[in-house]
Structure formats: structure tokens, C-alpha cells
Amino acid sequence: MLSLELDRIRKAYGDTLVLDDVSLGMDAREFIAFLGPSGSGKSTLLRIIAGLETADSGEVRLDGQRIDHLHPGDRNVAMVFQHYALYPHMTVRENMAFGLRNARVPKGEIDERIAQAAKVLEIEDQLDKKPGQMSGGQRQRVAIGRAIVKQPRLFLLDEPLSNLDAALRTRTRVELAQLRQRVDAGVIMVTHDQAEAMTLADRIVIMNDRRIQQIGAPMEIYTRPANAFVAGFVGSPAMTLVKAALEPGEGPFARVRLGDGAQVETRVSRAGLPVDGPLRLGLRPESVRPAAAGTGTTEAEVLLVERLGDRTLVYARLANGEEVTAQDEGNSRIRMGDRIGLAVDGKAAHLFDADGTGHHAEAAA
Amino acid sequence: MTRSRGKAGHLSGYAFAGPFLLLYATILVYPLLLGIWLSFQRADLFGARTWVGFDNYARLLTDPTFHQSVLNTFVLALLIVPPLTVIALLLALALNRATRTAAVFRGIFFSSSVLSVTIVTLIWRFILTPDAGLVAEISQVLGREPLPFLSHPDLTIPSLAITTIWWSLGFPIMLFLAGLQQVPPDIYEAAALDRSSRWSTFWRITLPSLRRTLVLVIMLQTAAQLQLFGQAQLLTAGGPSGASRTMVLFIYEVVFGRWDLGYGAAAAEILFLLVLGITLAQYWAITRREAER
Numbered sequence: 001m002l003s004l005e006l007d008r009i010r011k012a013y014g015d016t017l018v019l020d021d022v023s024l025g026m027d028a029r030e031f032i033a034f035l036g037p038s039g040s041g042k043s044t045l046l047r048i049i050a051g052l053e054t055a056d057s058g059e060v061r062l063d064g065q066r067i068d069h070l071h072p073g074d075r076n077v078a079m080v081f082q083h084y085a086l087y088p089h090m091t092v093r094e095n096m097a098f099g100l101r102n103a104r105v106p107k108g109e110i111d112e113r114i115a116q117a118a119k120v121l122e123i124e125d126q127l128d129k130k131p132g133q134m135s136g137g138q139r140q141r142v143a144i145g146r147a148i149v150k151q152p153r154l155f156l157l158d159e160p161l162s163n164l165d166a167a168l169r170t171r172t173r174v175e176l177a178q179l180r181q182r183v184d185a186g187v188i189m190v191t192h193d194q195a196e197a198m199t200l201a202d203r204i205v206i207m208n209d210r211r212i213q214q215i216g217a218p219m220e221i222y223t224r225p226a227n228a229f230v231a232g233f234v235g236s237p238a239m240t241l242v243k244a245a246l247e248p249g250e251g252p253f254a255r256v257r258l259g260d261g262a263q264v265e266t267r268v269s270r271a272g273l274p275v276d277g278p279l280r281l282g283l284r285p286e287s288v289r290p291a292a293a294g295t296g297t298t299e300a301e302v303l304l305v306e307r308l309g310d311r312t313l314v315y316a317r318l319a320n321g322e323e324v325t326a327q328d329e330g331n332s333r334i335r336m337g338d339r340i341g342l343a344v345d346g347k348a349a350h351l352f353d354a355d356g357t358g359h360h361a362e363a364a365a
Numbered sequence: 366m367t368r369s370r371g372k373a374g375h376l377s378g379y380a381f382a383g384p385f386l387l388l389y390a391t392i393l394v395y396p397l398l399l400g401i402w403l404s405f406q407r408a409d410l411f412g413a414r415t416w417v418g419f420d421n422y423a424r425l426l427t428d429p430t431f432h433q434s435v436l437n438t439f440v441l442a443l444l445i446v447p448p449l450t451v452i453a454l455l456l457a458l459a460l461n462r463a464t465r466t467a468a469v470f471r472g473i474f475f476s477s478s479v480l481s482v483t484i485v486t487l488i489w490r491f492i493l494t495p496d497a498g499l500v501a502e503i504s505q506v507l508g509r510e511p512l513p514f515l516s517h518p519d520l521t522i523p524s525l526a527i528t529t530i531w532w533s534l535g536f537p538i539m540l541f542l543a544g545l546q547q548v549p550p551d552i553y554e555a556a557a558l559d560r561s562s563r564w565s566t567f568w569r570i571t572l573p574s575l576r577r578t579l580v581l582v583i584m585l586q587t588a589a590q591l592q593l594f595g596q597a598q599l600l601t602a603g604g605p606s607g608a609s610r611t612m613v614l615f616i617y618e619v620v621f622g623r624w625d626l627g628y629g630a631a632a633a634e635i636l637f638l639l640v641l642g643i644t645l646a647q648y649w650a651i652t653r654r655e656a657e658r
Binding site for chain 2: 050051052071072073074077078079081082083085086087088089090098099102103146
């Protein structure tokens with residue numbers, strides 16, 4: 001059942017358009033991540049759903065009811081702010097009770113909900129402290145607790161992990177994933193961290209340049225990026241994009257020639273591609289393996305070697321100057337300055353046409 | 366080696382602090398001590414001094430003119446500080462927005478503070494004078510007798526209070542505005558999502574956030590208004606018959622009118638102790654409540 005619906009949301013600040021006809025549908029218990037670079041409009045969209053900003057046009061509906069004209073407090077949504085936004089002069093208990101008191105929830109029920117949330121979040125012994133006496137991680141829990149006790153239809157999380165240190169972030173990520181199983185509500189999380197989005201979300205909404213670039217399950221976005229932006233934004237290190245030209249031929253799949261003359265046989269259907277016009281070949285690092293010089297698809301000079309332990313990333317330059325990222329074993333002997341061959345796995349290659357639209361290998365029959 | 370460097374470090378430290386300490390001692394510590402010493406003397410402006418012990422203080426205790434001035438001072442402080450604080454807070458709340466109009470009004474409300482007391486009293490004399498003042502003109506248009514604001518014993522103190530509030534608004538407004546801008550905006554957004562009404566947002570979010578500013582404003586204003594002088598001297602000259610004579614005006618008259626330096630110094634010491642005692646009591650009352658919370 002559709003829970004949240006965004007219908008052609010449009011928002012401008014003065015002459016600057018920040019959201020251009022954004023539409024989205026979300027299931028009742030779905031976890032959606034808005035992922036995008038700074039300034040992509042993802043936070044604005046979240047704030048429009050919360051009612052902290054008003055859209056210039058378009059509709060927001062929750063469970064079939066239009067909510068975009070409602071006061072933020074009447075929308076049945078709860079938000080966890082990036083900097084927590086706890087009330088500094090109230091205790092943890094008062095912080096969690098404030099919204100419920102305003103909503104005239106009976107006192108007994110308030111106490112019950114707080115006790116329950118405190119237990120789940122393991123902050124039972126912190127309830128009489130003030131936010132100033134707590135660490136960042138504990139404040140984060142209180143902020144989540146304040147959202148949970150409201151029992152909203154939708155949770156809105158604005159960069160919830162960005163203020164935590166690396167170790168705590170990973171732990172809180174796991175806890176968010178567990179928590180999400182317990183609440184009967186949808187979750188929207190804004191993040192610029194693709195690892196957060198990939199690990200937590202059922203579906204990721206990639207935003208850039210005022211628009212939704214792609215909506216899809218994490219693996220779908222990784223394996224079938226809708227366009228060159230998504231391909232370059234998701235995945236670390238980013239997908240390599242090199243210039244390519246379609247070779248004439250009869251086969252069902254496209255064969256392309258790179259700038260340095262090497263040819264790659266892809267599994268991308270020739271049918272959907274423009275007959276002429278420039279193409280770009282997209283290669284994930286794992287589909288390019290270093291090989292002995294003279295044996296691979298093409299030749300390259302090694303610019304940089306990153307040893308990550310379990311694997312080695314090799315940044316290499318083709319004869320025509322374009323750079324390609326390849327992946328080797330953890331114990332790779334390749335050094336900077338080496339001349340190596342690159343074996344391209346054409347079956348995993350992607351093609352992007354002149355306007356950036358992605359074309360992907362057809363699923364193996 | 367290290368020892369000599371340590372000594373040199375000491376010396377350069379003193380060299381840095383020295384000019385300030387010298388100035389501080391000359392213009393604050395020395396006069397303070399001189400005042401205390403003077404209060405135990407019978408002294409005039411020409412240098413004649415006789416030690417009289419607590420005589421001056423004993424005279425003050427039985428001097429009805431002094432009693433009247435203490436009472437006047439407290440009534441004035443009570444009439445000024447609470448309304449001034451409330452009005453400044455309300456204006457700050459209204460002006461705490463990033464619009465051009467708010468900026469203009471911030472400037473207007475602060476402008477009265479830069480005027481000297483002479484100008485302020487002149488302006489208010491134009492307003493309050495019963496024969497040709499603004500209020501008198503308006504009263505006449507409305508068909509009422511103009512009130513003698515500056516000469517009736519019951520009206521002089523309120524007139525002084527109004528003048529002082531008008532003059533003193535700017536600084537507390539600035540302090541409150543600074544305090545308001547310290548409140549992170551996302552707290553208000555959280556409150557909006559928490560269904561907080563305007564009233565409860567003010568009462569539960571804004572006011573507690575301004576607590577320290579509020580304490581500062583009340584303490585500064587109390588200390589300042591207990592030393593009220595210029596308005597009383599220029600607007601009413603303490604009259605009629607001492608009805609608006611404040612403590613500082615009393616001290617001024619004793620010292621520069623009657624040349625009784627020791628007596629004036631004793632009154633000044635009492636005022637000093639009162640101001641110190643009251644501000645400390647306020648601080649204690651407020652911080653104690655904070656510790657309890």
C-alpha cells in the first residue's frame with residue numbers, strides 16, 4: 001500500500017530552482033534513502049515533507065490524505081535532526097514528553113511510551129540527565145527516542161549519522177537497521193554517505209541537480225545506473241568512464257572502440273544505442289583486471305597503487321591519456337610507473353550515450 | 366638556564382599586566398579605599414580632615430532626607446527595572462528577524478541610548494512640561510487639565526521612571542537580541558514538529574534559552590538604576606521638596622552643595638553596599654534555582 005506520495009514538488013529560493021517537479025511513491029513500511037551531493041535538494045525535499053518548508057507547487061500525501069497544507073505538528077511525522085535539536089534546558093525525559101504533552105496524550109501513556117523507548121535505546125539510566133551532560137552518541141539516541149515515542153506514520157532522518165565518529169557511526173547504523181524492524185512506519189533518511197544508503201535502505205533515491213536521477217534498490221542502482229551521474233556517484237572508487245565509439249557490425253551486442261584504439265565486446269544490446277554520436281564506456285574497478293603487458297585488452301601506465309589489504313586498486317593511464325581504475329589481488333606486485341596490460345570484462349561493461357542515459361548488459365539468459 | 370628563563374618570563378608577564386594594574390589601582394582601587402577612609406572623617410573640599418569614627422554613619426541613620434532618598438531610589442528601581450526588562454524582551458522578540466524593517470527599527474530603538482542625559486531630559490521636558498509640553502497639548506485637545514508631571518510629588522517619580530525606561534531600552538534590547546540569536550533555529554523546528562503552540566514555544570523554549578541573558582539584564586539594570594542621578598537632577602532637581610531626590614543626588618548635594626565630604630562618602634559607601642548586596646542576592650537566588658533544576 002502506498003504511504004507517502006510526492007506529486008510534482010517544485011521549490012525555488014528566489015531565482016534559484018532547487019526542486020523541479022519531483023514525484024515519488026513510498027510503501028508503508030519502506031526505508032528510503034535520499035542520496036545525493038550537497039545542494040542536490042535532498043534536505044529541502046525532506047523539510048517539505050516535514051512541513052518546515054513549503055513547496056511552491058505540488059502535493060504531499062500521507063496515507064492518501066493531503067498534508068502539505070498542514071502544520072508540521074499535525075502531519076503525523078517525526079524528525080531526527082542532523083544536530084539533534086534537543087531542548088537543552090529539559091531533561092531527556094522532558095525532551096521526549098514535550099511533543100506528547102502538546103498532543104494531550106494522557107500522562108500514564110506518556111510515561112509508558114518513554115519507558116519503552118528508553119529500554120529499546122538503552123538510555124533508561126539517562127532519563128534525568130540534560131543533553132549537555134551526554135555524549136554525541138547518547139544525544140543521538142535521545143533524538144531517535146523523541147521521534148519514536150510519537151509513534152508517527154513516517155520517520156524523517158536528516159543526516160542522522162553525520163555527527164558521529166567512524167566507529168560509532170557503524171554501530172549506530174546497525175542499530176538503526178534493527179530499530180527499523182520494530183517500528184510500524186516508513187523511514188526516509190537523507191544522507192550523502194552511500195555506504196549508509198546502500199546498507200540501510202530498501203530503495204535509494206539518487207538526487208542531483210534539482211531532480212531525482214534514479215529510484216531503485218541498492219544493487220539495482222549499483223549494477224544498472226540510470227545515467228552517467230549515478231554511475232559516477234555510487235560506488236567507491238567511482239566507475240571509470242572513458243570515451244568510446246560504436247564499431248559497425250551485425251551481432252546483437254555492441255562492440256566499441258576506445259580512444260586508444262582498443263576494442264571491447266560488450267553485452268549491451270546494439271538495438272537501443274544511437275547509431276552515431278559519442279558514447280562512454282563505464283567500467284567498475286572489479287571488471288578491469290591488470291594483466292601482463294601485451295596480454296590484455298589494452299595497455300596502460302600505472303599512476304598510483306592503493307593497497308587496501310584484501311584488494312589493490314590500480315589507477316592507470318591509457319595511451320590517449322584517459323584514466324582507468326583497475327582492481328588486483330591484495331598481494332599485487334604492481335608498482336607506480338609499471339607498464340601493464342588491462343583485461344576488460346566486456347560482459348560487465350556499461351555504455352552511456354551523449355545525454356548520459358545508461359545502457360546495460362542484458363541479463364544472462 | 367630554565368630558572369633564569371622562568372624569571373624572565375615572570376618579568377615579561379608583569380610588564381604586560383603592569384600598565385593595566387597601574388591604571389586599575391589609580392582610578393578604581395585608590396578612590397574606593399579613599400572613599401572608605403573619607404567616610405570616617407569630617408572633611409571639606411579644602412583639605413581639612415578630622416577623624417570622627419562612625420559618626421557620619423550614625424548621622425545618616427537619623428537623617429530623614431537620606432531616608433527619603435533611599436526610599437525614592439528603591440521605588441524608582443522597582444518602577445524601572447521590571448517594565449524595562451519586559452518591554453526590552455518583547456521588542457527584541459519582535460525585532461529578531463532578518464528583514465530590512467526590523468533592522469531599521471533596531472536602529473531606532475537603540476538610538477535613544479546614544480543620547481546624553483542632558484538631551485534626554487530636554488526631550489522629556491518638552492513632552493512633560495505642563496504649560497507647553499506635548500502631553501499638555503494633547504490633554505487640552507481632549508479637553509482635560511494638563512497634569513503637573515514635573516512638580517507634583519506623586520508624579521515626579523513615575524515621570525523619571527518613564528524617561529529612564531525610554532533612555533535605557535537600547536542596551537537590554539541588544540543583549541536580548543544577542544541571546545535570541547544564540548538559540549539554534551532547529552530547536553524551534555523541533556518544537557513545531559512537537560505541536561508546540563506559540564505560547565508554549567515562548568514559555569518552554571525561548572525563555573529558558575534566554576535565562577542567562579535575563580539574569581544579566583536584571584542585574585546590570587538594578588545596579589545602574591540604583592545609581593540614577595542625571596535625570597533626577599536635570600528634570601526635577603530632586604523636587605518638589607525631595608520627593609524625587611535619589612541617593613546619588615543626595616550624595617552630590619551633600620558633597621558639592623554643603624561641602625561635607627565625609628558625610629557624602631559615608632552615604633556613598635552605604636549605596637555601594639546596597640548595590641553589592643542586592644546584585645549578589647539576585648545572583649544567589651537565580652543560580653540556586655538553576656542548581657535545583
